[in-house]
Amino acid sequence: MKRAARLNAILDLLAADGEVNVDELVDRFGASAATTRRDLDSLAEQRLLTRTHGGAVAHSVAYELPIRYKSHQRAQQKESIAQAAAALVAPGMVVGLSGGTTTTAIAAALAARDDLAVGSGITVVTNAVNIAAQLATRPDIKVVVTGGVIHSRSYELVGPFVEQLLRGVRLDIAFIGVNGMDAAAGATTQDEREAAVNRMMAERARRAVVVTDSSKLGTVAFAAVGGAELFPVLLTDDGADAATLADLRAAGYEVLTS
Structure with missing residues (x-):
């Protein structure tokens, strides 16, 4: 297993179990104990985990992977959703994109x-600096970036400047x-600042x-964004449970399923 995939897998285990140990990781991935310790040390340096004697623990209960580690998770489903979402956009539209791996797709x-590119092209308004950089080279797409403070895990700009x-x-x-x-709780995020920006972006659409x-x-998740009164449409992949969709x-x- 390549190092990037191994690091992703370690973080997946940590998110699921809250802790990992070197022996378990050696057995699971086949890397040496020395290599595994270096992997954990590297992730600790990025403040993605806390090293312990013989392993590591997650920083908090609300553990969330940075976007650069999440981008390869469920890539096929996100690509399918992305194609369906892009089909809803017509030339000349003004499109809002929040941060996240699905919106990046x-x-x-x-x-x-x-x-x-027909006519005036489209305008994209985003609070995600990675999305802005991704679209900056397309002359037919006008990119408007909100101000704000960068959230290091998601590359999203948050705070009062965004809302302004x-x-x-x-x-x-x-x-x-x-x-x-969730049918009862609606849309939620792990961060209340991101939830506030997402809510306002939805309200302006x-x-x-x-x-x-x-x-x-x-x-x-932790912070509420809004329910059906704010988000009349949900777009997901075709792997969704039928009962959940019915709810x-x-x-x-x-x-809508893709």
Whole structure:
């Protein structure tokens, strides 16, 4: 297993179990004990875990991987969602994109659509610096970046400067990534600052769409973003559980699967 994949897998185990030990990782991945310790030390230097004697523990209960480690998780499902989301965008639209791996995939799908260059192209408003950088080389896409303070785990700009800019714009459609989507609790994220920005971006859009892969359905994260009154549409992949989708539709969501 390559080092990047091994680091991702270590963080997945840590997120699931809260702790890992060197012997377990050696047995699971086949790397030497010395290599495994170096892996843990590297992740500790990035403040992604806390080293212990013989292993490591997660920093907190609300453990969340940085976007650079999450980008390869459920990649096929996110790509499918991204293609379906991009199909909802027409030339000339103003599109809001929150941060996250699914919305990053949507940005790539939009950049690949040559037909959006017709007329005035499209405008993308985002609070994610990685998405802005990804689209900056496309002359047919006008990129508007909010101000704010960068959240190191998600590359999202948060805080009052973001909200100040969003109050002055109108969006045709906004795609909002979340950490959890539940029929009763609605859309949720791990960070209250991201939730506030996501909520305002959705409020400024004529059509707000929650985009999330099916693994997050039925999950409730820390901070509430909004329910069906804010997000009339949910776009997810075709691996979603039928009963969960039925509950979401009963709660008032229009559910689209890709």
